[in-house]
Amino acid sequence: MQTKPGYILKGRVIDGTLDDPVEDGAVVLEGERIGWVGPRASLPEHYARSGFETIDLPGRSIMPGLIDGHTHISFGESRSEEENALYTSVEFRTAKALYYAKKVLQAGVTSAFDAATTYNVAQAVRDAIDSGMFPGPRFTVSGKQLTNHQGLEDSFPNEMQFPPGQSAVLVKNKDDLIENIRLQIKDEVDAIKVSGSNDNLITPDALGSSAFTLDEFRIIADETHRLGRLCSVHARSRESALYAAQAGFDNLFHASYIDDEGIDACVKNGCVITPTLTLLVNLLEAKQSSAGVSGASAFARELEAASVNLRRAYEAGVPLICGSESGWSPVPYGQWHAREMEIFVNMLGFTPRQAIHAGTLAATRLLPRYGDQVGKLEAGRLADVLVVPGNPLEDITLLQKPARFDHIFKGGTPVDRTPPAPRRRMWYERTKIFLAGLYEFDEAAGKGRLVP
Secondary structure, three states, X not given: OOOOOEEEEXXXXXXXXXXOOEEEEEEEEEOOEEEEEEEHHHXXXXXXXXXXXXXXXXXXXXXXXXXXXXXXXXXXXXXXXXXXXXXXXXXXXXXXXXXXXXXXXHOOEEEEEEOOOOOOHHHHHHHHHHOOOOXXXXXXXEOOXXXXXXXXXXXXXXXXXXXXXXXXXXXXXXXXXXXXXHHHHHXXXXXXXXXXXXXXXXXXXXXXXXXXXXXXXXXXXXXXXXXXXXXXXXXXXXXXXXXXXHHOOOEEEEOOOOOHHHHHHHHHHOOEEEOOOHHHHHHHHOOOOOOOOOHHHHHHHHHHHHHHHHHHHHHHOOOEOOOOOEOEOOOOOOOOOOHHHHHHHHHHOOOHHHHHHHOOOHHHHHOOOOHHHOOXXXXXXXXXXXXXXXXXXXXXXXXXXXXXXXXXXXOOEEXXXXXXXXXXXXXXXXXXXXXXXXXXXXOOOOEEEEEO
């Protein structure tokens, strides 16, 4: 059976840069790569004579596949830290992750950065996809994040063994830092992740504190870079963002409370920030006042701070990257990957074009293995392409409606859009509770009531 050499897509071309779109453009998908991009009138004649399938897309926009800069493919939509760290075997976690990877791809996400894994699940998923065994995005993966007793992930009682299923490894001294970086790189991670802040935002002092010292951050960055890997940090607090930027970390997650000193360090050392505000917005919208360790008021305060501080960082020249934190229950896989773009527009004052750039070409900064091959519609790059109805430069929310997308291509091949069958949560995946609150007796009403 003879197959066609590729596709010619004709429509509005948004190439992932900050340049103007080509309103009447064409993109040639030649095998797994992009063969040509430009105005339709300039399309070289030999493509029309070479058996390419032409797809006319009036009223449609052709753009790069989305890049999600903050995912957790191994988390399985956990509803709590305990559920993520304690329940479910590594084998079932891996099977779930492969199931969810297809959902992420079907949302138009053709590349993703995985920000921390349980066990070595993320590496296994990356390799299973790259070797052609399963569908999914092109993953760049971190290992378990490095934490100490003041880091986000050491949330269990001191008398309890650190859970092997936690998405972190506990380090107790500087030798531990070096050893665990080297072990993770031996396990072929693409990036080292550090738990730089505690997130106990109920305590005002925690807004400025850091889990690691500046010297420790420098040890991590120097060893990670010496071994040719990218380093990133969970850093909501002012001090953790400052220290990580001063140490030369490549990427800061969140940085909601970053100050001018931290911004200056980011500019000086070429750091990027991936705010990942989608998780906070979704938690607030869900109106679960007891969500997380700090509650809705802390999430609201953080969003207010981030809307000011991150805008100042962007205006100072710090690139911002879109990420969803898909993997936790407030951000299910396949549903919220493009919401950060809308948040950038509404909260940070981005134009839709800047937001799309933050979710495509700018995000390639997090993809050291193949960042120069994706994120932009350009001849020679991989043909990871998304076709959406309408114009996302006028309505950025169009990118949050994957069921309406016309086409998704990964490496020039159309993505199977058939939704995976729904799965049932097994009993051993779930936190075991009686009620989400206290069932108190109301004397006045003469009956019980649930108090969260």
